[in-house]
Amino acid sequence: MSVSVNWSYPTSVRFGAGRLAELAEACKAAGMKRPLLVTDRGLAPLPIAGRALDILEAAGLGRAMFSEVDPNPNEKNLAAGIAAFRQGGHDGVVAFGGGSGLDLGKLIAFMAGQSRPVWDFEDVGDWWTRADADRIAPIVAVPTTAGTGSEVGRAGVLTNSESHVKKVIFHPKMLPAATICDPELTVGMPRAITVGTGMDALAHCLEAYSSPSYHPMSQGIALEGMRLVKENLPRVFADPQDIEARGHMMAAAAMGAVAFQKGLGAIHALSHPVGALYDTHHGTTNAVVMPAVLRFNRPAIEQKIAAAAAYMGIAGGFDGFLDMVLALRADLGVPDRLSALGVGAERIDEMVEMALVDPTAAGNPVPLDRATTRRLYEETI
Secondary structure, three states: OOOOEEEOOOOEEEEOOOHHHHHHHHHHHOOOOOEEEEOOOOOOOOHHHHHHHHHHHHOOOOOOEEOOOOOOOEHHHHHHHHHHHHHOOOOEEEEEEOHHHHHHHHHHHHHOOOOOOHHHHEOOOOHHHHOOHHHOOOEEEEEOOOOOOHHHOOEEEEEOOOOOOEEEEEOHHHOOOEEEEOHHHHOOOOHHHHHHHHHHHHHHHHHHHHOOOOOHHHHHHHHHHHHHHHHHHHHHHHOOOOHHHHHHHHHHHHHHHHHOOOOOOHHHHHHHHHHHHHOOOHHHHHHHHHHHHHHHHHHHHHHHHHHHHHHOOOOOHHHHHHHHHHHHHHHHOOOOOHHHHOOOHHHHHHHHHHHHHOOOHHHOOOOOOHHHHHHHHHHHO
């Protein structure tokens, strides 16, 4: 990809092919002398993780990695990461990978200096003010997927291993000091992960755009993010080596996470319980439930979606947009129903209750209740 630019919204972003080479420089600028690279088990043995460690080691920043990270990280992973951080005398975190590695890396940097339990910092009211902000270690984020957008976020998602409930842990200083978006790092992603993470980016942009909250900056970012996904996700699916399209997808992923400051909705409220109980891929789950939620929200968002369709070059207003989503899913091999992901109807009651208390539920354009939430699950399973 020929473009190489520096962004400062919402944080310092070094964007462009080959910019992983600047990792040590970004760490030093953030004040790190001995960073801990946090990634997941799948990425840990791969060449891209080794290259990141080589860059840190060559710059005199040590060579340390923690990779005990589950696909849906929990407090046990966090405790092990904090222990590794303290024992190694580390002073910062390189959060490296997809959503799980990025989120847990950020949470380790946040929690290593705290004395209260992590659940005390859930994204509720002003709970974040309970933290000792001076003891939060700096973070440099390096995404290797194009979907979650956690690299530009101020929170991390943590699953309670006993209740299986996902909680959002928030603090403004969890925003990485710098992010390196290098599309070359996404080339080796398995096709299913390319699809799932790409559809996650679309879900973030779509729900932020549909949210009734007033945030024109996020509204515009979400709109352009949807266009980038529509035009570039099929390209990277067809040709994994298409660096230009991969760069546009990395941009769309970051844009989705910036945009959802405006809010999320029922796609995520339905998806979070499914992921917690069945360990499904988050972005893929979002993609499965997306059409049903679009139809449900139609009375409140029809004109807004018609405007988005016009901007994206889609004929037919709301129906044309919905057809685009359905065709995109089919072309990318996304299943029509959650049952294809191993989800059964036997836990619907449990999922309904979890969805209704999920923080994202309150942002849906059409209010959710038990009856409508159950109906949405029945339609999608």
